[in-house]
Amino acid sequence: MTLEILISDLLSPLRHGFFTRKGGASSGVLRGLNCGYGSSDQAEIVSANRARAATAMQVAPGRMVTVDQVHSADVVRVGAPLAPPLPRADAMVTATPGLALCILTADCQPVLLADHENGVIGAAHAGWRGALGGILEAVVAAMEALGADRRRISAVIGPAISQTAYEVGPEFLSAFLEADPDNRRFFTGGAGDRLHFDLPGFGLSRLCGVGVGRAVWTGHCTCSDPERFYSCRRAVHRGEADYGRLLSAIRL
Numbered sequence: 001m002t003l004e005i006l007i008s009d010l011l012s013p014l015r016h017g018f019f020t021r022k023g024g025a026s027s028g029v030l031r032g033l034n035c036g037y038g039s040s041d042q043a044e045i046v047s048a049n050r051a052r053a054a055t056a057m058q059v060a061p062g063r064m065v066t067v068d069q070v071h072s073a074d075v076v077r078v079g080a081p082l083a084p085p086l087p088r089a090d091a092m093v094t095a096t097p098g099l100a101l102c103i104l105t106a107d108c109q110p111v112l113l114a115d116h117e118n119g120v121i122g123a124a125h126a127g128w129r130g131a132l133g134g135i136l137e138a139v140v141a142a143m144e145a146l147g148a149d150r151r152r153i154s155a156v157i158g159p160a161i162s163q164t165a166y167e168v169g170p171e172f173l174s175a176f177l178e179a180d181p182d183n184r185r186f187f188t189g190g191a192g193d194r195l196h197f198d199l200p201g202f203g204l205s206r207l208c209g210v211g212v213g214r215a216v217w218t219g220h221c222t223c224s225d226p227e228r229f230y231s232c233r234r235a236v237h238r239g240e241a242d243y244g245r246l247l248s249a250i251r252l
Contacts, residue, residue, distance in 0.1 A: 003033065003056055004228065010154040010214055011114050014121065015057055015100075016250035018110060018158035018218065020228040024049040029240045034230070036104050036245025053247050057100045064249065066102045067092060071129040075122075075142040091124035091139040095146045100251040106232045107161040107222050109203045110248035113139065113212070115148035121250050126157075126203055128172075132179060136206045155207045155215040158248045159229050162221035163188065163198035166233070172197065222246070 003023035007016060024033030025048050030041050033049045047061070054061040062081050067089045074089040076082075079096050092101045101123035103110040108127035114120070124130075124139045140150050163186075170193050176183035186198040186205070200217040207215035222229040235243035 003052060005056060006158065006218055006220065008112075008156040008216065008218065010156050010216060011112060011250065014114055014116065014250060014252065016112055016114075017056065017248070018112075018220075019053055019056075019247045019249070020159070021230055021244060021246065022228065023052065025052075026244060029235070029242055030244045032230075032244065033247070034244030035102075035247040036106075039244055040242045041244070050247070053249065054100070057249050057251055059098060059100045059251060063098060064100045064102050065092060065094075066104065069104065069125045071125075071127050071133075073130060073134040073138045075124075075135075075138045077142060077146065090126070090130050090135050091122060091142070093120065093122040093139060093142040093146055094252070095120045097252040100249045102247055102249045104245040104247060105158075105160070105222075106230045106243050106245050109160040109199060110158040110246070111136065111139070111155055111203065111207075112158065112248060112250040113143065113153055113155045114250065115143060115152045116154070117152050118147050118149060119252060120146045120148035121252055123248065123250055128197070128199060128202075131199070131203055131206055132176065136203065137210045140207075140210050140212060150211045151213050153212040153214075155212050157200050157203050157215070157217040159218060159220035159222045159246065160200050160203075161223045161231065161233060162200065163196050165221055165223035166197045166199055167194050168197045169193065170195070
């Protein structure tokens, strides 16, 4: 099956893509393009899936750069492929052509960024913890340290869990209100004491607040579209044993 890759006019003509689960070699509940070694999938199948994505990105598999994502606000500056053990971080930046910065997600926000004029790119994994902790501000600052101008940065949030599907409890709301009472605007009421959190809206607000030139969400909900996307939350609700990881990548 052919790979399905979502792209954005904001990042073109740079080679980039938010890969869906279509076109991979994994089977069962992981069916499709599972690119996560942290899943229960066979390592050789994950490697084969990543190799397919590398071909689409027009790089060798060894130049698909990832980090050990830990929901932090830490950013790695990349000038060459990373060797194990991978650094624990949630974003990467580079000004080196031929390296594909790759993020793995299954509901969290994959964010690809580019300053086309100054030749600097970034990629971030922004779940609620990372976004609240400042990962998006940190990746923009790291891009500036490489010569980018934040006013010229285009940022695209890829497939992520939407507000309709993201039910949370009052303790979740409290964490956001402690950081900033204005964060209440990202929550709507649900049943009982449940609320629904707008993760992409929060991400866009943080990007706009840090002064990037343009920022958009692709509008795709991972939890609501099982044929195209993996979702941790959906897997938990269905009682499935595991879930795959989606790959998002960008290169100069």
